[in-house]
Amino acid sequence: MHDQYNFHHGVRLGRILRQKKISVIRFAAMTGIVRQWVYDNLEQSDIKKKRLVELLAAFPMTLQEFYCWNSIQHDNSSHQGEMLLTYMANNHLKVRKVAKQLGIKLSELYKWGELRVLSKEQLLALQTSIQFAPEHFISRETNNSNN
Secondary structure (H helix, E strand, O other): OOOOOOOOHHHHHHHHHHHOOOOHHHHHHHHOOOHHHHHHHHOOOOOOHHHHHHHHOOOOOOHHHHHHOOOOOOOOOOOHHHHHHHHHHHOOOOHHHHHHHHOOOHHHHHHHHHOOOOEHHHHHHHHHHHOOOHHHOOOOOOEOOOO
16 A cells, blocks of 8 residues: 555545545445445454455546545654554454443444544543553654643
8 A cells, every 4th residue: 555554444444535525325325335334344444455446436546646646644643533543453352342432322422533633631531441552553743732
């Protein structure tokens, strides 16, 4: 891939849909698949290449454009929310279980996945709930406004 880190395909696809102002219902109609299947794809960290090509054809967008899509990056900095979801997928952590361990709703955890920068409080909560080294997510953009 062309990014500096592995990225969550479903999260990126969701961001592209929002950027293009395409609702899930409209995207389902454009691709000829049921709405629930669209949601299932948006949760996939690694969408199979053949399926991804089919989904991207609705925009249209090439695989190359998808892999190089950079609206989540500024100055080549990492996107911590996407890194979180990728970390969870790579470590076979169930999103629902992590949300429960954090004491938050599933939708709230997905909102964290949308954040370019996680707060120190979020990083601490993740360290406590899934026992990861917070350095995995720390970058110069870490939100210090909540000190």
